[in-house]
Every structure is written in structure tokens, then in C-alpha cells.
Amino acid sequence: MEKNDSSNDKLKKKLQQWKKESYQTSLDQSQNKNVPFTTVSGKMIKELYTPLDLENFQYSEELGFPGEYPFTRGIHPTMYHGRLWTMRQFSGFGTAEQTNRRYKYLLDHGTTGLSVAFHLPTLMGINSDHPLAEGEIGKCGVAIDSLADMEVLFDGIPLNKISTSMTINPPAAILWAMYIAVAEKQGVSSDLISGTIQNDMLKEYIAQKTFIFPPEPSMKLIVDTFEFGTNFVPRWNTISISGYHIREAGSTAVQELAFTLRDGIEYVDWALKRGLEIDEFAPRLSFFFNAHNDFFEEIAKFRVARRIWARTMKERFGAKNPRSWLLRFHTQTSGVSLMAQQPYNNVIRVALQALSAVLGGTQSLHTNSLDETYALPSEDAVTIALRTQQIIAHESGVTNCIDPLGGSYFVEKLTRNMEEEAMDYIRKIDDMGGMVKAIELGFPQKEISDSAYWYQKAVENKEKIIVGVNAFQKEHEPISLLEIDESVARHHLARLKEVRRTRNSSKVSQDLSDLKKAAQDEVNLMPYILKCVKSYATLGEIIETLKEVFGCYEEPIDF
């Protein structure tokens, strides 16, 4: 798209003329206020984009072909022609039995991958019979305290045929060990299982806030999983470097992008410091982004994420394996954008957000359910969420060609702008001494809370319209919701009691003691965790043992 100067000048003149004489004249006569048009992140968008916005556009350098560096247009040559994205609905509630039934329902109805939501006690490494778990059992996810629960969770689900993602952070290594143990019992060796553990502690300190240990031992444990995965579980994504939660906490799209990628850089740095080979662990790093409201901003974000990561891996880290350059990602539509008022509107929000993820080239997608502002998804609501993906895949036509928005003046300019701004943030954090240091200084946390506060004010001032909330309000009929009743806790605690009663207590003590020593000796903890898990040591016991060595993290209180 190279133009010589005089034809550029001609176009510039014509554009200015159009802006003044056609656009502005018409706008002045219209009823719309002259509000600056901004994305949900507050980025100014012009009324029109033209070839003038893509100065020095070089197709091969900036975009390339799908499956070729820098992968702006997609990580595979065939993208959805070869295989659709995985329809992977994040799911879990109540007891392992209840969630097992939901997984089977989802698999029967077209999901192509599983994704486990654990309840808060599990996320925080606390057993269900701990005082702090009271009132929380099975409410926000499935209750898992030991291998016994995990066995029930995957009962009748062949782990050699289905991949599973687990949203779990400080206890990720432990839940991974449980999954490996369940697979083994099914006769499936660890080199054949496929899946992901979220295992991304940096974003916990920044946004999601399920943290237990301080940053250093957390990073050490994560690198243990990289090493173990490379050697024993080669088809497993050992981390899902996440921006979703950063965005949900209130960040802008650029902040989500920049902090996620900089987290990725931090993990690579720490793994290299340990002496791991980049081309061995990097192909198994994966990412997780939010699909929020501003349609085009999100598409640009996904495309530029691929480009920045590819350039970073090749140029900053010198990775030679092309698979190390690939940014593979899962997307979830934004939870925080859903509204309690007129909940059926959420179906439309999710559809548009999901569409942006598909146009952005996601490998895997979760669509939220309409009732998630109130409760965990009911069966009916999650079916609609799943159908949303299927309609996009089979009816909308957007998968007919690869990266259909490539070459759009607007999208390519947005992509370029986001790259510049994200790189600014990345350099800033580099200058601070890296992400662990930046977190200590409170930098990403402050950026996020500033953005969150700005957004709330924009909504309250009606600068940002939310249908049904600050405009177009209406009373709505209450909808039926999934309820987690008291029998869940009773049933689950009974199993926990039985596990404690029937296991070999002295073996458990020995295994926990071996784990503690290994933690003190700073060796790779995965084999020791596996042993504990197989003896039916509980999650809480394993975490308490590690706490004795690693200590606890206290967050500085700020707002």
C-alpha cells in the first residue's frame, strides 16, 4: 500500500475537505451531541480511517501470513478452516458429582474441552472443614479437597480424549498432580494428557487476589511446573498467562495487554534464570484474555498480542523454535460487563464479545451465561451461551476466511496504536526492575484502580451508557437461578471425613514431611506433591506444609 507523496497529499486535502464540508456540516445539523467518541477504555476514535493512517505499511513485516512470523493474522496457516476454536465453558459448582453431571451435559451438547471452576476454599488452599470455609462450600465452584473428590469429578470422562483447563493458582501444582493421578488410574500416562493450569501468580497480586505465598516462592513453584511439564507432561500448557482478571479489576484494554505480556516476560526471565532451555518450555506457555465491550478495540488487542509476543520471543529472548514465538490464547467474555438489570440483554453482550474473540483469532473460548450477575450458570443459561459460539461458528460466515478484518484502515491503525502504548508500559516496567518489583511498588495495581475509578465516574456521569442501568431502564421479571443448598456441604464434608478415616495416616505424615524437606532444599516439588496427593493428603495439609517453608503474603492496603 505504498503511495507516493503527491497522491498522499491529494488524499489529505480531500479528507480535510470532506471532514469540514460534509462530516462537520452534517454533524452540526444532527441531534447528536458532539461527544468525543471513545472506546470503553477511553481511547479517542476518529470519525474515519483512511490509507493515510497506515503510513509506511509493509504487509509482510506488519502482518505476514497466518501461521508465519509475526503471526498478526493468526498462529496457524489454516486457523478455523483446519479446526474451530475449542468451545470450553468454565464450569463447576456444588459437589464433584454435580459438576461431573454438568461436564457430561456440556460434552453431550457440543463443548470440545473442559474447564474447571473450583470453589473459594480450594482456590485459597483451605479444606472444606476449616472454619474459614463455612458458608463458602460449593458456592463459587466445585469443592475439591483431595484426590477422592477429583476422581468423582472426572468419573466416566476419558482423560486421553478430552483436554481440561483448571483455573487454579497458588495450589495449581497440587490440582495438576491430582489430575495426573486420576489419569493414571484410568490407565492414561502423563505424556498423553492434555490441558492447562492457570498457575499465573503475578496477576493474582495484581488483580485476582487469590494469593497465599509471597512472590519469590510462588515463582519458584511455577518454574517447577515448567520443568516438570517439559519432561513428563509434554502436551500440557503449564501456565495460562492472564489478562482477563486484570481487565475485570478495571484496567483498560492497553493495560490488560501490556501487563499480561510483561507478566509473560517475567516468567520467561525466571525460567531462564533457573537454567531451563527457552525452546523447551516456551511452546507450552499459553495466554488468557478478556473479550470486553469495545468490539474493534478487542480485535486489535488480540492481533497485536500475537505480534508483540512473537517479536519479544524472537528478538528479546532469541528463541529459535518457531513454536516458542506463538501466542496461543483462550478468551472469556467479560463478566463485569454483564448487568443484573434486564438479564436477557446479557445474551447479546456475550454474542458481540464472543464475535470479537473469533475475529481476533482465539484458540479457545468461554461465553458467559446470562444469569451470572446473580449466580453460577443454570443449565438453560449455559446452553444459550454454548449455542452462541455454535451460531457464530456455523451460521455467521465469519470463519469463511482467515483474519477477515486484516487490512481495515481502522483495525490496523488501532493495532499499531495499541502496540506502541503497550510497549511503552513494558519498557516502563523493565525500567522499574521487572514485574515482581513493579508489583512491590504497587504500580500495576494503582493503574488498575485509577482506570476502575475513572470508568465508574464515566458511567455515573452518563458519558458511558449501559443499557438497562443508566439508560433504557425497566422492571424485569425475576429469572430462575441455580441454588447451592446446604446438602452440598453435608455431602461433601462426609466424603472428606471418610477420606481422613480410611487413608494411611502415617504415610500421609511421611509424605508431607518429605515435601517440607524438599521445599527447604529448593528441589523441584512436583514429584513430592504427586506422592502426597496419591496418599490422599488433603489440599489444606499440603498447603499448610508449604506455608511453613514459604510464608504468607500480606497485601499492602490501598485504594
Add this chain to the structure above:
Amino acid sequence: MAGNKIRVLVAKPGLDGHDRGAKVISRALRDAGFEVIYTGLRRTPEEIVNAAIQEDVDVIGLSILSGAHNVLFPKIMKLLQEQGIDDIQVIAGGIIPENDVVDLKKIGIAEVFLPGSSTQDIIRWIQENAAAEKTKG
């Protein structure tokens, strides 16, 4: 109730780590002229009540998403009663089913701010209800 400013404790009970709302509200309340103390995450009922007493607050705002409010809020109200505290207004917000609000009010939660509430709603409520309490005392 020292000084002229209304003092508010914004608290996160339970295991829930979702603090976007609590932080935005804390900041809005501070901007509106209240003294705000934020407890941080995962505070027990005991910690919350102790902080409220130590900080001599006029209002406690409980922010929760996890669904554990029906267990935790009664514990908090009971502790306040046991300490003989009857002049702190307790309000709540987060993901709390509308159906639970009636029972929460019965145990003494003065108001529940459901999703879609604005910071201005909360500020106004505190100005109208906490101030009144102060002049009574």
C-alpha cells in the same frame, strides 16, 4: 465518633478476593469527604468488628460476592451486639440475591446496595442516615 467527618469502615468478609467495588467505593467515599478505612481482603467477622471499634467508625460497609453472606453477616451482627454496639450503621453490597435482602434487614443490615447502585446512592444514604445517628448520640 471523633471529629467532624463521618467515619466508614469498608470491609471484605469471607474468602472472596473481588475488591474492585470495595476500592472504588472507598475512593468515592473519601472524595465525598468521609474518613475511610479499608480492611483489605479476607477478614474474619472478629477482625471486622474489632477494626470498627478501634477505628471508632459510624458506618460499616460489607462487600461480598462469594455467597457466604448468610453465614458471615449474622456473625458480624451478633459480635456487634455482644460488644454492646448499637450506633454503627451496617450496610452491604456485592452479589447478594434480592431474595436475601429481607432476611438481612431483619438481622440489622440497614441497607443492601445491589449491582447497578451508584456511588452517589451510597454517599447520599450515609449522609442522610449516619449523620442522623451522630446527632442523636
